[in-house]
Amino acid sequence: MSFASSPLFLLALFLFNNDPTSIKGIIKDKETNEPIPFAHVVVGDVINISNIDGEFVISAKEISDGEELKISYMGYEVYQEELHNIKDFYTIYLEPSTIQLEEVVVMTGKSLMETVFDRFHLNYEMDRLHMIGYYKESMSDWNSMYYIAEGIMDIYVPSNVDKLNEALVRPIRTRKKVFRQIDIINEVLGGNASDMAQSSIWRKSSFLHPKNRTNYDYQYSGYTNMGDHEVYIIDFEPINKKGNTSGKIYVDYESHAILKIEYFPILKDYAFWESVSWTEEYEKRNGIYELFSVSFDGTSTHNEFNYHALLVVNECFVIDEIPNEYRLLNSQYSFFEEAVEDFSDAFWNGYNFIKLDVESAQLVHATSKF
Structure with a gap:
């Protein structure tokens, strides 16, 4: 031989x-x-x-x-x-683009969103999904950073017909560095990727869910472009006490798919967050628009802490069923229990990640802690 x-x-x-x-x-x-x-x-x-x-x-x-x-x-x-x-x-x-819609049709925000909702089942994936994504958390105040944590996550998102209420997450590789110990870290750290992996498109508590849509007023406010998509911009806000969110929705001119949402939940009598904001973005893969990135920013009461979380879905696959061994890895699971303190690019070992910005890289590689 x-x-x-x-x-x-x-x-x-x-x-x-x-x-x-x-x-x-x-x-x-x-x-x-x-x-x-x-x-x-x-x-x-x-x-x-x-x-x-x-x-x-x-x-x-x-x-x-x-x-x-x-x-x-x-x-x-x-x-x-x-x-x-x-x-x-x-x-x-x-190069900055010059926006020129072929035909500008005067439409109301309400009529645009009616078309968007009518095409939900054509534009978005309804099956069970297996995602592989990069996830990051950090917390700081106005003077210093408290921690940075990152990981590659295995994520299973149930379909609309599943009885599961949340995405299931397994950490593949995780790293973190804590600069200052505070009690609140343990309350915030870990679990947020499960919430973030379920987009506003299908989440039952979402302002886009059929039972909640009538609680909002939609106003057309202009157009822009996102990559090779010409996009309508629609502002929305509550019209009654059942509405609890305001923001902007970016809708593709041709498919009437939502490409991006920026929204701000209205907080009432909430013990921890002073203000929060979410951004969701969608990309077309295999003919279907799928969740691509989600970011969350929160400022705690009295403006003491600023918390940031980011999930980027690098790869996404339709699957027949969610593996049984992942059922216990829910939103209560701490992603970073076994995280290491290795902040070299080689740590990711071929997985997709987001490079540390210059300021964060200087922090994690510094020999002294705060």
Whole structure:
């Protein structure tokens, strides 16, 4: 038997061919040369975003010759490049776009949203989903950082017909660094990815749920572009005491799918949060719009603490059933119980992640603590 046909050689060849390929770079405004944070970066079915400094890393197990790198951000033209010989580092400039809807039809916010709701079952996935995503939490006050925690999460989202009320989450790799110990950390740290993985599209308590939609007034307020989508902007706010949220909804001109939601729950007699805000974004994969990223920002009462959480769904697959072994890993599970303090890029081992911004990197690599 030749070495080339030996089991060890074939195993090594299999492992080599399945090593993820990472593409790294920075995204900038072509006119100002300023970095563009939170831009969408897509290779095949894998999606990630740039950090606050405009830097990005995206990894995919298979990148065929000629695969397309696509980058988009609200208010800019889409950048597209075929990948042949992958470079060590990409510097990518986005050009501000000029918005020109082919035909501006005067519509009310109410009529637009009626069309949006009518197309929910066409535009959004209703099946059970398996997601692999990057999750991050941090807490600070006006002077210093209290902790930074990050992880790669295995997430199972039930369908509308399932009896499960929440997404189930298993941490794959986690790391954290605590700079200052405070009692409130244990109350906040862990569990939020489960809530964030269930979007406002299908969540029963959502302002978009059929039983809640009539509690809001919808006003058309203009249009913009998001990547290669021309988008209506709709403002919404409560019209009665049952409404508890206000914000903006960004709707695709052609499909009438919601691409982005920015919303602000109205807090009444709430013991902890002074104010909170959510942002959800959706990307089209395999003909269906799927949740891509969710961010949460909260300021505690008396403006003492600022809490931030981010979930980015890098990969998403339709599945037949949720594995039984994941049923105990619910929102009460602490993602970071076994987290390590390794803040090197090599820690992620080929998974998709968001690079630490310069300020955070200086914090975690500092030898002294606060």
